[in-house]
Amino acid sequence: MYPILTNHWLQTGESNFSRARNLLRKGLFIFPLIGLLAAANQAFSAEASLPEHQVKALFLLNFTKYVEWPAEAFTDPGSPIVIAVLGESKVTQELQKAIAGRNANGRPIVLKHLASGEDPGVCHILFITAAEQQHASAILSKLGHTSVLTVGESNDFLDSGGIINLARRDQKVALEVDLNAARNSGITISSKLLSVVALVKGKAK
Amino acid sequence: MAILKTISRGRWRLKSLLHRWGLPPALVRRWQAKCQRNLEGRCRNASFIGTLVCLMGRAQAQEANLPPFKDPAELSLEELVNVKVDSVFSASKYEQKVTEAPSAVSIVTADEIQKFGYRTLADVLRGVRGFYVSNDRNYSYLGSRGFLRPGDYNTRYLFMIDGHRMNDNIYDAFWIGTDGVLDVDLIDRVEIIRGPSSSIYGNDAFLGVINIITKTGSQLNGVEASVEAGTFDTYKTRFSFGKKFKNDLEWIVSGSFYDSAGQEKLYYPEFDQRISSDPRARNNGMARNSDGEESHQFYTSLTYHDFTLTGLYHSRTKDVPTASFGSFFGNGREQTTDDRAFVELKYEHQFGETTEVSGRLSYDAYPYLGRYPYDYGTNNRPADVVNDYDGAFGDWLTTGLQLKQRIFDRHTLIVGTEYRENLEQHLYNYDNQRTTLLDDHRQSRNFGAFAQVEAVLRTNLLVNAGLRYDYYSTFGSTLNPRVALIYSPWDKTTFKLLYGQAFRAPNDYELYYGVASFNQGANPELKPETIRTYEAVYEQYLPAHLRFSASSYYYQIDNLISQTPAPTTAIFVFQNVDKVEAEGLEFELEGKYPGGLLARLSYALQRTVNADTGDVLTSSPRHLIKGNLILPLYKDKIFAGLELQYQSSVETLSGGRAKDFLIGNLTLFSKEIVKGLEVSASLYNFLDTKYAFPGAGDHLQDTIRQDGRSFRIKLTYRF
Numbered sequence: 001m002y003p004i005l006t007n008h009w010l011q012t013g014e015s016n017f018s019r020a021r022n023l024l025r026k027g028l029f030i031f032p033l034i035g036l037l038a039a040a041n042q043a044f045s046a047e048a049s050l051p052e053h054q055v056k057a058l059f060l061l062n063f064t065k066y067v068e069w070p071a072e073a074f075t076d077p078g079s080p081i082v083i084a085v086l087g088e089s090k091v092t093q094e095l096q097k098a099i100a101g102r103n104a105n106g107r108p109i110v111l112k113h114l115a116s117g118e119d120p121g122v123c124h125i126l127f128i129t130a131a132e133q134q135h136a137s138a139i140l141s142k143l144g145h146t147s148v149l150t151v152g153e154s155n156d157f158l159d160s161g162g163i164i165n166l167a168r169r170d171q172k173v174a175l176e177v178d179l180n181a182a183r184n185s186g187i188t189i190s191s192k193l194l195s196v197v198a199l200v201k202g203k204a205k
Numbered sequence: 206m207a208i209l210k211t212i213s214r215g216r217w218r219l220k221s222l223l224h225r226w227g228l229p230p231a232l233v234r235r236w237q238a239k240c241q242r243n244l245e246g247r248c249r250n251a252s253f254i255g256t257l258v259c260l261m262g263r264a265q266a267q268e269a270n271l272p273p274f275k276d277p278a279e280l281s282l283e284e285l286v287n288v289k290v291d292s293v294f295s296a297s298k299y300e301q302k303v304t305e306a307p308s309a310v311s312i313v314t315a316d317e318i319q320k321f322g323y324r325t326l327a328d329v330l331r332g333v334r335g336f337y338v339s340n341d342r343n344y345s346y347l348g349s350r351g352f353l354r355p356g357d358y359n360t361r362y363l364f365m366i367d368g369h370r371m372n373d374n375i376y377d378a379f380w381i382g383t384d385g386v387l388d389v390d391l392i393d394r395v396e397i398i399r400g401p402s403s404s405i406y407g408n409d410a411f412l413g414v415i416n417i418i419t420k421t422g423s424q425l426n427g428v429e430a431s432v433e434a435g436t437f438d439t440y441k442t443r444f445s446f447g448k449k450f451k452n453d454l455e456w457i458v459s460g461s462f463y464d465s466a467g468q469e470k471l472y473y474p475e476f477d478q479r480i481s482s483d484p485r486a487r488n489n490g491m492a493r494n495s496d497g498e499e500s501h502q503f504y505t506s507l508t509y510h511d512f513t514l515t516g517l518y519h520s521r522t523k524d525v526p527t528a529s530f531g532s533f534f535g536n537g538r539e540q541t542t543d544d545r546a547f548v549e550l551k552y553e554h555q556f557g558e559t560t561e562v563s564g565r566l567s568y569d570a571y572p573y574l575g576r577y578p579y580d581y582g583t584n585n586r587p588a589d590v591v592n593d594y595d596g597a598f599g600d601w602l603t604t605g606l607q608l609k610q611r612i613f614d615r616h617t618l619i620v621g622t623e624y625r626e627n628l629e630q631h632l633y634n635y636d637n638q639r640t641t642l643l644d645d646h647r648q649s650r651n652f653g654a655f656a657q658v659e660a661v662l663r664t665n666l667l668v669n670a671g672l673r674y675d676y677y678s679t680f681g682s683t684l685n686p687r688v689a690l691i692y693s694p695w696d697k698t699t700f701k702l703l704y705g706q707a708f709r710a711p712n713d714y715e716l717y718y719g720v721a722s723f724n725q726g727a728n729p730e731l732k733p734e735t736i737r738t739y740e741a742v743y744e745q746y747l748p749a750h751l752r753f754s755a756s757s758y759y760y761q762i763d764n765l766i767s768q769t770p771a772p773t774t775a776i777f778v779f780q781n782v783d784k785v786e787a788e789g790l791e792f793e794l795e796g797k798y799p800g801g802l803l804a805r806l807s808y809a810l811q812r813t814v815n816a817d818t819g820d821v822l823t824s825s826p827r828h829l830i831k832g833n834l835i836l837p838l839y840k841d842k843i844f845a846g847l848e849l850q851y852q853s854s855v856e857t858l859s860g861g862r863a864k865d866f867l868i869g870n871l872t873l874f875s876k877e878i879v880k881g882l883e884v885s886a887s888l889y890n891f892l893d894t895k896y897a898f899p900g901a902g903d904h905l906q907d908t909i910r911q912d913g914r915s916f917r918i919k920l921t922y923r924f
Contacts (some may be wrong), residue, residue: 050277052290062282088558088614098278116557131558155423156453169424171289171314171394196282 055173056153056166057094060127063149063164064104066193069124070186073147080108084120086139087129125149128162136160147186158201163187167198174198287799305659307669307689307703309742309756309791311397315420317803318389320835320846322872322887322917325389326381330415332833333397334807335791337852338381339824339898341909342471342496343525343541345382349399349412350760350787351813351825355858356901361709363402363409365416367506367515369549372409373571374599374627377712383498386519386545388461390431390443390921391504393420400738400758401707404671404687407623407653411709411736419506422447422455428924435917437496438466455508460501467496468912471526475905476534483905485528485580488535492526495537513551520544530903533578533590541575559611570600579636593636599713601627617659626650630713634720642720645727647713651677667691675708679716680732683708697746705740708733715766715779725768726776734781736762751796760787761816768902785822787813801844803835821856824899826865828853838873846872857899863908866896883921890914 050058064081081104085092092113099109112123117135120126126148128136133154140150140161150162157165158178163185165176175193178201182189194200280288311333323329327338327345339346339353347359358378364371366387371379380386395417402410425447433441445459470493475481477490500521507514522542528534549567556562574596582589607621627649634643657671669689676682687705694700711731719727740758747753765783770776789811796804809829813822821827830851837844848870854862872887890913897908 050288050290054277055285055288055290058277058280058285061278062285066282102278129558131555155449159451159453168290171312172286173288173290174286193282196286198286 051090052168052173053090054094057091057098059166059173059175060091060095060125060151061098061102061109063125063151063193064107064109066190067125067149068188068190069147069149073124073186074107078107080110081125082110082112082123083125083127084112084114084123085127085129086114086118086120087116087132089127089129089131091127091129120148123148125151127151128153128157130154133157133160136162145184145186149185149187150181169198177201284799289797305667305691305699306398307671307687307691307701308402309399309701309740309754311399313395313397315393316801317833317835317846318392319883319885320844320872320874321833321848322846322870322874322885322889322919323389324917325383325385326387326395326415326417327385329389329392329395330381330397331850332831332848334793334831335399335789335809335811335829336397337826337829340382340911341529341898341900341904342527343523343529344380347381348824350758350789351811351822351827352412352760352762352785352787353824354901355824355899356903360409360712361411363406363411363414365414366517367419368416368551369515369547369565369567370406370409370603371545371547373545373569374601374625374630375571375573375597375632375713377409377709380521380543380545383463383465383500383521383523386502386517387417387419387504388443388459388502390429390461391419391445391457391459393418393424399756400703400740400760401685401687401705401736403675403685403707404673404705405619405655405657407655407673407675407685408651408708408710411707411734419504420447420457421449422457422506422508423449425457429921430924431919431921433917433919436915437468437912438464439917440464453510456506458505460503463498463500465498466494467498467524468526469494469496471496471910473527473534473906475907476528485531485534485905492528492535493537495524495526495535495539497524498522511552511554513549513553515549515551516547518544518546527900527904527906527909529901530577531579532593533580536578536590538576538578538590538592542573544570544572546570559614561609563607565603565605567603568600569603571598573597581638591636591638593634593642595634597633597714598629598631599627600629601625615661618656619658620656621654623653624650625652627713630717632714632718642722643718645717645719647717649678649713651675651679651710665693675710677710677733679729680710683733683735699742699744701740701742701744703738703740703742705736705738707736707738709766711766711779719778721776724776726771726774726778728778728780731766731779732764732781734762734764734766736760749796750798751794753795754793756791758787758789758791760813761785762787784816785813786816787811789813801835801837801841803833805831805833807831823856823858826853826855842877843873843875846870846874855899857907858902859907861907863897863899866894867892868894868896881923883919883923885917885919885921887917887919888914889916 060083083095085095095111099111102109114120116132128139128150130153133152136152136157137160149164151164151166152162153166158176161181163178163181167174167176175197176199177189177197313329313333318329321332330336330347331338335349337348339348339355341355344358346353346355346357347362358376359381360377364379371386395415398414400413402414406414425445429445431443441461441463443459443461447457449455470491473490473492475483476486478486479489502519504517520542522540524537525539525541528539532539547567547569549565551563551565553563574594577593577595578590579593580589581591603625605621605623607619610618612618630647630649632643632645635641653673653675655671655673659667659669661667669691672684672686674682674684685706685708690702692700710733716729716731717727719725738758738760740756742754742756744754762785764781765785766779766781767783768777769780769782771778789809791809793805793807811827813825814820815822832849834847835844849867851867852865854865857863868890869892870887870889871891872885874885876883893914895913897910900906900909
């Protein structure tokens, strides 16, 4: 149907031999890649990716280490740090697993699950799940300036008065912090924690 | 743009700077010197490979100090903020973990788009395991699983922007190359779902679904301006603004201009009158200044609480150097313009923890006009060139409702409906001297209803089953199921067994485009094409941040719509004739490391044949090998992105072969060296490989040669 003509550059008289050599030469570029993968296999080990709820649970666990509460937030030096989770979330189960047998700066960690609308009572970290975000403003204003580290997972959590938001960005969980809200609650966030924060309220890092 | 054009046409010709390397030699020398300095004198080898190997060695030495394998609970804060949480939306219309998706899935993020210097969606898809893209110097064509038909405008993939169906109502097409509709800079991620998904998405979800998720206003958080310049006098500018306001209003708006002079001259031996007997041959086979391109686009999205209003407009004009469709060669007047626009209002609301409702209402339009010069004279010169105009206009309304319900906190049910009213499907063809050759107005509608359930049978065993019913006013109804069994015997191991059916409805062009003088007839009796697929997927998380996945498949396509001569006449019509079988294996090994190091290697072995003759299809490579590497060179400020892609030879329409090739692309990307400034410099096809893709039936050329080495420099500034 069509005249069978090869392209102009196919007719430059390149022999099969030199073509093969050409390809081989180009193929050499692949070796660094394979070498790297092999070397990487030896050199590193750890987990590749984790479910979102697990990462969030691990952040909550880490907060117990990198946040300081005023002394009056605890009845005595050995009393536990209480993490309350408001609303249904897989984070609760993950957290339950993660805190097993752990303590933070000598204090045991206790997990409390709150149903929708339930009063948080005494707690040090309050995690408001996405499903409960609609009530966040009410809950947060009720807490007032008590020393509770409030943590959320919704875009507008900081705007409703929360202290730390676990935001989804580029398929990672990023931290957003409102320092004023933290200061008002009498909570000190360590510089180590602040060094990994993606957004301090009002301005990008 | 006018200024840029003046510069480019004036004294300061960029081309003169390109030299043989596609880059000014001084720049290359300076860059090499810089690389050398970075090596802290450890590697003195100045060769390119040497530099690369040294850089890699260095990165390893740095990263090797990482702690050995540990319990996730021991991850430090730095590690936690860098952990990828892989989830994918498109496979089941809701977010789920990649390992639980009822398909073999790949995700390409904005980060990779930057660091690999991707310019178009075609660039993105070329980097994905098992996908390949061909180009005829006008449009780009997507292939996977050994199936690509040159001249078929990507009709066997469903393309979506944030879940909005983008395939048009004339050709069922979507443009992915420089013709692409959405600026890649606005993409947050691209989800690539392999295999059929008609059980949930209906038409076009035949070989795969490609869902483009856009960036939000809060992600952009400010003003961004971007300019880029590259080989062939190519320029692009973009201006974007995004913000989330106090009152919960989130807004993103962006506009881009693209302009390219293209190759100054292209040689086609088929049109060289000295060696070709074709009556259209002339100009010694040289197409001059007929590869130019211009496009502009506008995108905006406004979100307020549960409502999102999105608008998009895109227009692209390309000079076609190939004299396709039998048009006149060498005067540079063949040209196509494709526009695309839509407005969509979306409502999404979550009721408590268990119920999600969403609804959509949208208006879409697709105008197309092509100008084809034809020689109406006899074969003797002088030529009597007349412009023929081939055009189409389609617009349509779509509405859909969807409910997602969690049951007993374990299972998930989705039900939904979709209705589309094609207000206008207009095909026309006329020339500027004689007659109207075609003027076909149609209206049609289709309706779909679907249900999908994900049932957790045991903690490590999921069943995902879906069924969709579709009714088309053109051909009737069709029912398409999909079943997936997802089994994770161990924490880091997942097996999937997938069965699916899908269809592609005959499009308006295939049904009604008939012009007797073009020897092309309409066939309103066409039935949909169907596909049945069987696939097994194995995914394994390995130590050392590595992930391995393998997939084997068998596809069977029936009633494939092909243009063939009608019985007893010389008229070509589309008919449900062909039967295709595809089988293959795909492997991928990927490592992602803290600090941004990424390495990925994939291999696809495929055999796709015409089931009646046993012949391998045209444009169906047997092997595809891809390597991708992102190397952090300096802190999290400078990165190198390297891509290598090998494609084995393929058969052309005439029975010849387009030879195998290896393409390499290299990008250096830096951010925050100057506050707010991102700079990227890319060399595409740095090996300067000479390669070509098979032409389609409308080309005289058996293969169409592609660009050699080219470069691009891009600056993006955030205010």
